[in-house]
Amino acid sequence: PAAKTLKIRDVSKYPNQRVSISGWIHHSRTQKNLAFIELRDGTGFLQCVLAGDLVHPSIVTDLKREATITIVGTLTPPPENKSAQGGLELLADYWKLVGSSHADLEGILNTESNVDQLFDQRHIQLRGKKASSIMKLRSIALQAFRQHFYSEGYYEMNPPTMVNNFCEGSTELFSFDYFGQPAYLTQSSQLYLETMLPVMGDSFCIAQSYRAEKARTRRHLTEFTHLEVECPFITYDELLNRIEYMVCDVVERMLKIDKELFLSVNPNAKVPKRPFMRMNYSDAIVYCQKNGIKRIDENGQEVDFQHGDDIPEAQERKMNDQIGEPIFLCRFPAEMKAFYMARCPEDNTLTESTDLLMPGVGEIVGGSMRISNYDELIKAYKREELDPSNYYWFTDQRKYGTTPHGGYGLGVDRFLTWVLAEEHIRNVVSYPRYLNRCSP
Ligand code: 4AD
Numbered sequence: 001p002a003a004k005t006l007k008i009r010d011v012s013k014y015p016n017q018r019v020s021i022s023g024w025i026h027h028s029r030t031q032k033n034l035a036f037i038e039l040r041d042g043t044g045f046l047q048c049v050l051a052g053d054l055v056h057p058s059i060v061t062d063l064k065r066e067a068t069i070t071i072v073g074t075l076t077p078p079p080e081n082k083s084a085q086g087g088l089e090l091l092a093d094y095w096k097l098v099g100s101s102h103a104d105l106e107g108i109l110n111t112e113s114n115v116d117q118l119f120d121q122r123h124i125q126l127r128g129k130k131a132s133s134i135m136k137l138r139s140i141a142l143q144a145f146r147q148h149f150y151s152e153g154y155y156e157m158n159p160p161t162m163v164n165n166f167c168e169g170s171t172e173l174f175s176f177d178y179f180g181q182p183a184y185l186t187q188s189s190q191l192y193l194e195t196m197l198p199v200m201g202d203s204f205c206i207a208q209s210y211r212a213e214k215a216r217t218r219r220h221l222t223e224f225t226h227l228e229v230e231c232p233f234i235t236y237d238e239l240l241n242r243i244e245y246m247v248c249d250v251v252e253r254m255l256k257i258d259k260e261l262f263l264s265v266n267p268n269a270k271v272p273k274r275p276f277m278r279m280n281y282s283d284a285i286v287y288c289q290k291n292g293i294k295r296i297d298e299n300g301q302e303v304d305f306q307h308g309d310d311i312p313e314a315q316e317r318k319m320n321d322q323i324g325e326p327i328f329l330c331r332f333p334a335e336m337k338a339f340y341m342a343r344c345p346e347d348n349t350l351t352e353s354t355d356l357l358m359p360g361v362g363e364i365v366g367g368s369m370r371i372s373n374y375d376e377l378i379k380a381y382k383r384e385e386l387d388p389s390n391y392y393w394f395t396d397q398r399k400y401g402t403t404p405h406g407g408y409g410l411g412v413d414r415f416l417t418w419v420l421a422e423e424h425i426r427n428v429v430s431y432p433r434y435l436n437r438c439s440p
């Protein structure tokens with residue numbers, strides 16, 4: 001009978017049937033008259049057994065790692081291999097080579113390769129079991145983010161990423177020549193997203209952001225995927241609630257989409273408990289003072305934090321790891337945060353701002369209520385020594401029908417690092433960009 005063409009994810013529906021499957025040789029092992037092939041087609045892995053003439057010496061050398069082949073055979077419950085996908089393996093009666101694989105592969109990537117060599121061969125490394133699972137979970141996370149926002153009635157916008165203004169300060173900008181004019185790669189799409197509020201209400205975007213950060217840390221990229229959200233007519237409390245609900249709902253949706261794959265990468269994956277701890281910046285200073293978390297001063301001495309000190313990442317992470325649960329750090333002093341942030345009504349020196357910290361990773365979200373008063377925003381520009389006229393399209397929003405509003409940015413790569421419990425952010429990115437790496 002004609003063999004049905006299948007993807008590996010569907011094999012369990014076709015026991016004892018003759019099927020045709022195409023894929024890459026993930027791994028192969030040949031004995032005298034037998035070859036065991038682990039076939040990979042992007043949807044899963046399948047054990048295939050080739051015997052007799054199918055492994056004739058004249059053709060068996062074609063069965064190299066990463067060669068593409070089509071195998072036709074019968075899906076059979078294996079004698080004892082319970083781990084086979086769908087509990088079935090493919091007993092081949094025919095196979096043909098689709099694309100050969102060069103013998104030099106083993107020399108390119110092996111267990112001795114260092115990190116730089118691995119990332120030079122990222123296109124090959126991505127084919128690995130762990131890396132390919134992470135890439136699929138990244139796709140699933142993006143699907144879950146969109147499901148969340150669409151089901152909550154948000155609209156999605158596509159912002160420009162080549163811009164002539166800046167959002168998060170003038171340092172850390174990548175600049176380039178745009179037909180004779182200076183232009184930058186965007187650090188954040190927030191300002192553009194805010195202009196969409198009168199257009200389509202609750203709005204979000206998923207776009208690349210760029211930061212010329214010289215930091216070589218486990219969680220800094222120079223290009224990252226930025227999920228940004230903006231909501232009109234909300235309060236600061238509602239903003240925090242929305243962030244918290246979004247994070248939990250997205251993890252829940254990811255588990256719903258492919259729990260098995262998710263748990264294969266992070267066996268401890270689970271939806272965090274709500275509500276998240278809310279801790280004011282001033283409480284964090286007291287926490288550090290009481291728990292021996294110190295700041296290094298100009299002379300390299302360890303000293304206690306005082307109100308007004310920036311809490312650097314390392315110390316922030318230490319506090320977060322000690323507490324061991326998600327923390328909303330709230331109400332930062334204004335001089336420490338972006339100029340566009342709204343002040344707290346109860347204390348004008350503080351901002352209605354928040355960073356969401358996750359154990360193991362640290363900050364995954366930064367957000368705030370925005371200054372909604374036109375004059376106040378213009379003053380903020382002047383204090384920042386920025387020319388507001390270049391931002392007329394942004395400030396106009398306060399001129400023609402302003403509203404209290406707030407929003408946030410979530411680093412998708414940081415989110416994945418946290419939710420997959422990965423050690424390093426570069427592992428969750430297909431082709432990561434960081435200090436000294438802009439290839440392949
Ligand atoms: O805290 P940030 O700088 O905030 C903004 O850009 C706001 N305009 C966002 C907004 O309110 N719409 O960045 C937001 C998040 C951070 O919490 C972090 O998760 C991620 O973006 N992020 C980075 N991720 C990887 N590498 C970097 N260099 C990152 N810089 C920021």
Ligand code: MG
Pocket residue numbers: 355363365366
């Ligand atoms: Mg931040």
